[in-house]
Amino acid sequence: MSTTRGTAAVSLIGLTKYYGSRRGVEQVTFDVAPGEVVGFLGPNGAGKTTTMRMLVGLLRITRGQAVVLGVDIARAPPGLRARIGYLPGALALYSNLTGRQFLTFAARMRGLAVSGRIDGLAERLDLDLDRHIHDLSKGNRQKVGVIQAFLHEPDVLILDEPTSGLDPLVQREFEGMVDEATARGAAILLSSHVLSEVDHLADRVAIVNQGRLVVVQSVEGLRQGALRTIELAFSRPVDTAALAMIEGATGVIQAVAHGSLVTCTVRGSEHDLLRVAVDCGVDFVRSRDPGLDEIFLSLVAGGDGNAGAPADQDVA
Amino acid sequence: MPVRLLTKTWRDHWRGLLAWTAGLVAIAAVELYVYPGIRDSSASIGQLMESYPEAFREFFRMEDYTSGVGFLNVELFSMMVPLVFIAVGATWGAAATAQEEERGTADFLLALPVGRGQVLITKMAATILALTGIALALMLTLAVGTDLVDIDIPLGHIAAACLASSLLGGLYAGIGFLLGALTGRRGVALGVAIALGLAAFLAYSLAPMVDAFDAVNPVNPFAWSVGSNPLAGGLAASDVLRLVGVSAVLYAGALLAFARHDVRT
Numbered sequence: 001m002s003t004t005r006g007t008a009a010v011s012l013i014g015l016t017k018y019y020g021s022r023r024g025v026e027q028v029t030f031d032v033a034p035g036e037v038v039g040f041l042g043p044n045g046a047g048k049t050t051t052m053r054m055l056v057g058l059l060r061i062t063r064g065q066a067v068v069l070g071v072d073i074a075r076a077p078p079g080l081r082a083r084i085g086y087l088p089g090a091l092a093l094y095s096n097l098t099g100r101q102f103l104t105f106a107a108r109m110r111g112l113a114v115s116g117r118i119d120g121l122a123e124r125l126d127l128d129l130d131r132h133i134h135d136l137s138k139g140n141r142q143k144v145g146v147i148q149a150f151l152h153e154p155d156v157l158i159l160d161e162p163t164s165g166l167d168p169l170v171q172r173e174f175e176g177m178v179d180e181a182t183a184r185g186a187a188i189l190l191s192s193h194v195l196s197e198v199d200h201l202a203d204r205v206a207i208v209n210q211g212r213l214v215v216v217q218s219v220e221g222l223r224q225g226a227l228r229t230i231e232l233a234f235s236r237p238v239d240t241a242a243l244a245m246i247e248g249a250t251g252v253i254q255a256v257a258h259g260s261l262v263t264c265t266v267r268g269s270e271h272d273l274l275r276v277a278v279d280c281g282v283d284f285v286r287s288r289d290p291g292l293d294e295i296f297l298s299l300v301a302g303g304d305g306n307a308g309a310p311a312d313q314d315v316a
Numbered sequence: 317m318p319v320r321l322l323t324k325t326w327r328d329h330w331r332g333l334l335a336w337t338a339g340l341v342a343i344a345a346v347e348l349y350v351y352p353g354i355r356d357s358s359a360s361i362g363q364l365m366e367s368y369p370e371a372f373r374e375f376f377r378m379e380d381y382t383s384g385v386g387f388l389n390v391e392l393f394s395m396m397v398p399l400v401f402i403a404v405g406a407t408w409g410a411a412a413t414a415q416e417e418e419r420g421t422a423d424f425l426l427a428l429p430v431g432r433g434q435v436l437i438t439k440m441a442a443t444i445l446a447l448t449g450i451a452l453a454l455m456l457t458l459a460v461g462t463d464l465v466d467i468d469i470p471l472g473h474i475a476a477a478c479l480a481s482s483l484l485g486g487l488y489a490g491i492g493f494l495l496g497a498l499t500g501r502r503g504v505a506l507g508v509a510i511a512l513g514l515a516a517f518l519a520y521s522l523a524p525m526v527d528a529f530d531a532v533n534p535v536n537p538f539a540w541s542v543g544s545n546p547l548a549g550g551l552a553a554s555d556v557l558r559l560v561g562v563s564a565v566l567y568a569g570a571l572l573a574f575a576r577h578d579v580r581t
Contacts, residue, residue: 019578049581056427058579082429090581092420096328108320109428148424 009034009156009187010055014064017050024050025211027064032187034155037178039202039219040191043300047211048191049089052158055189056086068156082110085149089160089191091141095134099127099144106148121147124173139165150177157181157188163197175201195296209300226295227253230270232262232277233284242280249273317438318430325442329408336404337450340397341457347391348461351384358382374524384467385548388458393477393542395517397454401447401485402513408446409492410505412439413574417500422579436493436574440567443489451482469547476546483559484541488513490566497574513538537562 008031017024025047032038040048053059055066057073066073071080093102103118122129127143136144142165149157157178163171178188178201192198198205199219207214217225232246238257246262247255250272254265266273270287277285290298326333354361361382365373372378377394380386413436416422426432455478462469488509495505516538523529523539533539540555 053423053579053581058423058426060576060578078429078431078434080429081427084427086423086427088420088423088427090420090423093424094324094421105320105324106424106428109318109430111429 007033008067009036009069010189011067012051012055012064013067015051015054015061015066016063017047017054017059018062023211024059024062025208028208028213029064030206030213030216032156032189034185034187035182036204037182037188037190037198037202038216039195039198039205040189040208041195041198041205041296042191042193042208042214044193046208046300048193048208049160050211051208052086052089052160052189052191055158056081056084082152083155085152085154085157085159087145087149087157087159087162091145093133093141093144096132098130098132099136099140100129102133102144103129103147103151107151110152112152117151118147121150121177124177125170126173137165139167139170142166143170146174146177150181153181153184153186155186157186157190159188159190161191161193163192207296207299214299222295223290224268226267226290228266228270228290229288230264230266230273231286231288232264232282233286234260234262234281235283236260238262238280245276245280246273249276317441318434321430321435321438322442325439326446329411329442329446332407333404333446333449336400337453340400340450341453343396344392344454344457345461347388348458348465348467351387351467352465354382354387355384371525375521384462385469385545388462388467388469389545389547393481393547395521397477398481398484398538398541399513399517401450401481402488402517403510404450405443405447405485405487405489406492406506406509406513408439408443409489410496410502410509412436412443412493412496414496414500414502414505417580418502420581423581426579432574432577433571436497436571440489440493440570444486447482447485447489450485451478454478473547473550476551480541480546480551480555480559483556483563484537487537487559487563487566490563490570493570494566494573497570497577500577500580 010032012028012030015028016026028047028051030038040051042048050059054061055068055073057076061074068076069080069083073080094105097105099122100118103122104114107114107118118129122143125143125146127140127147131140133141133144142162146159146162146166149159149162163174166174178190182188190198190201195205202219204216204218205222206216215222237260238246243255243257243262246252246264251266251268251270252264252273253267256263264273274285365378365381368378376390378386378390381390413422416425425435455474458469458474458478459471461467462474491509491512492505495508496502499505516536519529519532520536520538520543523533533543537559540558544552544555
């Protein structure tokens with residue numbers, strides 16, 4: 001059976017995995033469009049790896065559906081994987097081979113002519129192909145793993161913690177490879193347990209926690225939806241009338257006065273608050289953007305949509 | 317069938333395979349080398365045999381130790397050769413998918429555009445070829461050796477004895493494939509396959525003395541393999557069919573189990 005669902009390259013529809021009675025993931029639903037990078041985030045054990053391993057057929061799907069390139073994964077012929085590149089999270093390679101032997105094996109098993117592409121990618125990531133894999137450092141092994149995933153220019157890339165162990169220079173090359181892949185229309189699902197790592201790579205992020213999807217949103221949307229802290233400093237102590245005006249401004253969730261300083265918690269546009277503050281004679285405005293990791297942590301800890309509430313609010 | 321995977325499987329195991337083959341060939345050669353001495357002193361050896369406890373003679377099937385066939389049966393085919401084939405079969409069978417899984421390389425291998433069935437069938441083919449290779453080396457050694465020391469055994473009977481043992485190895489490989497595919501654990505698959513092989517050997521060897529084991533012989537693969545004395549009279553078709561039939565069921569079961577298996581991390 002072949003199902004096409006919109007124009008998505010990868011569609012997860014209520015994807016659920018149980019290991020016996022133990023829950024892996026439950027009801028995970030999101031899409032990855034061609035040319036899009038979706039960052040797949042969550043703490044260790046949240047179900048990222050389980051979800052990704054279902055997408056390449058390593059785990060059987062308990063309930064729900066995964067459609068990759070228009071084909072239901074549960075009924076997909078092995079040939080579909082010719083168009084998928086997969087980098088396992090717990091990467092293990094044939095350590096008795098050299099990098100070149102391993103990648104040549106991977107290429108031939110995929111029916112590819114062994115071209116200069118292996119050498120090109122190795123040069124790019126600064127990998128010595130002629131050393132045995134058991135002699136390589138963790139980072140260099142990761143490079144071999146990255147190369148085998150990109151080798152056949154797949155239409156879908158499933159990358160489980162791809163940058164783990166890579167130094168910053170190599171990470172930048174890797175980001176270049178991701179950009180080139182999306183430029184030719186590849187759909188990429190890329191997992192990490194740190195949001196800042198996928199911040200500049202991902203168009204959207206899907207966050208899972210304890211086997212459930214918490215949110216799917218663009219990084220920008222995540223930032224905008226988050227609560228921010230604005231501090232207004234006045235030249236003299238704030239009276240109750242001014243504080244009431246500030247509290248009544250659109251977007252303000254809470255305002256706390258502390259002498260001549262008002263600390264506001266705001267969601268969405270700050271326009272109305274700033275107008276009111278100017279009317280009240282504000283001297284200085286200080287805005288603190290929540291760090292992405294802060295948003296991530298609050299989502300994962302609360303999981304109730306109260307995104308980005310700063311944990312260290314000065315409520316004296 | 318992905319030839320690259322076949323050659324890779326061979327490449328991974330060739331040292332072990334070479335060691336088993338060389339060991340078996342060396343033992344066969346030594347036995348053949350000492351045989352003329354046994355034959356020349358058959359009278360005194362016969363007396364010696366008489367002095368052994370009956371149970372001992374029965375365990376090693378020592379009916380006609382000084383004849384060429386009897387000697388080779390006792391020294392090689394009653395124990396050594398079948399056990400080597402069981403060990404090699406169980407080792408390759410247990411390693412086939414479970415070793416890839418335990419080492420984590422299954423995540424790479426099974427994400428390639430090759431079906432799981434194809435992967436396991438390729439590993440099965442590699443195993444059958446390995447067992448065939450050992451059998452051929454042993455057969456060649458015995459064919460040349462028996463000729464050199466004037467033991468008169470038809471080549472067909474030597475071939476039958478080697479085939480019988482390699483089929484037994486193939487059957488225990490099947491147990492390894494099946495348990496490896498079900499559990500994903502090489503140690504479990506290997507341990508159980510070897511334990512079952514030893515149990516079959518002991519049950520067959522003690523059968524002349526223990527009625528319960530004698531009753532088990534009709535369903536004992538060890539008895540199917542060596543019970544009809546292939547070196548003396550060739551291989552019974554019914555025994556071949558039983559060995560091949562049970563192996564086929566095990567192989568098919570392994571393929572079904574592996575197709576449904578959740579690959580462990």
